[in-house]
Amino acid sequence: MQLPSLFSALGLALVLGLAPLWAHAHGDHGAAPAAAADASLPRFAATSDLFELVGVLEGQKLALYLDHAGDNSPVKEAQLELDIAGTRVPVTRVADGEFQAALSAPLAEGVSPVTATVAAGNETDLLAGEIDVHAAVQAPAGPAGPRKAWVAGAVAAVLAALAAVWGLRRGRTARVGGAA
Structure with a gap:
């Protein structure tokens, strides 16, 4: 893997890893009225x-x-x-x-x-x-939406970066092994 393609791969990994965060950040523009907030x-x-x-x-x-x-x-x-x-x-x-x-x-x-x-x-x-x-049905407690999006984005970015580094090392090993 050449150096410019490594930077392209890392940039793509960063964009894909942060996509859930951008989507979440642009999804809510103010508080909804109380009646609209709860469709139930x-x-x-x-x-x-x-x-x-x-x-x-x-x-x-x-x-x-x-x-x-x-x-x-x-x-x-x-x-x-x-x-x-x-x-x-x-x-x-x-x-x-x-x-x-x-x-x-x-x-x-x-x-x-x-x-x-x-x-x-x-x-x-x-x-x-x-x-x-009807009686209100309580949703099971779970991680908050923004926190979940941050964790998912961080995990995706780290995994994509690790894959790019692994690909770079594999490319160097092939060049060094092939030249000997």
């Missing part, structure tokens, strides 16, 4: 020709998002009444198309019917859906 949170969707309502349940807090079905824009100045499993749930408007509610007790496991009455301007509609609540 119970949620429901209720739609009609006029409106779309999505609810995300975290503990006993319910975040509600109300949009126009036609263009997905938030419904302005809407009033929302909510019933879950036969119990009326008080709703508070946070912003256009955004509401929140606090349940008086946790929902029972299983599927519960959800009914919402929407009044916005001259439009009134009744929406129905279901929310499916």
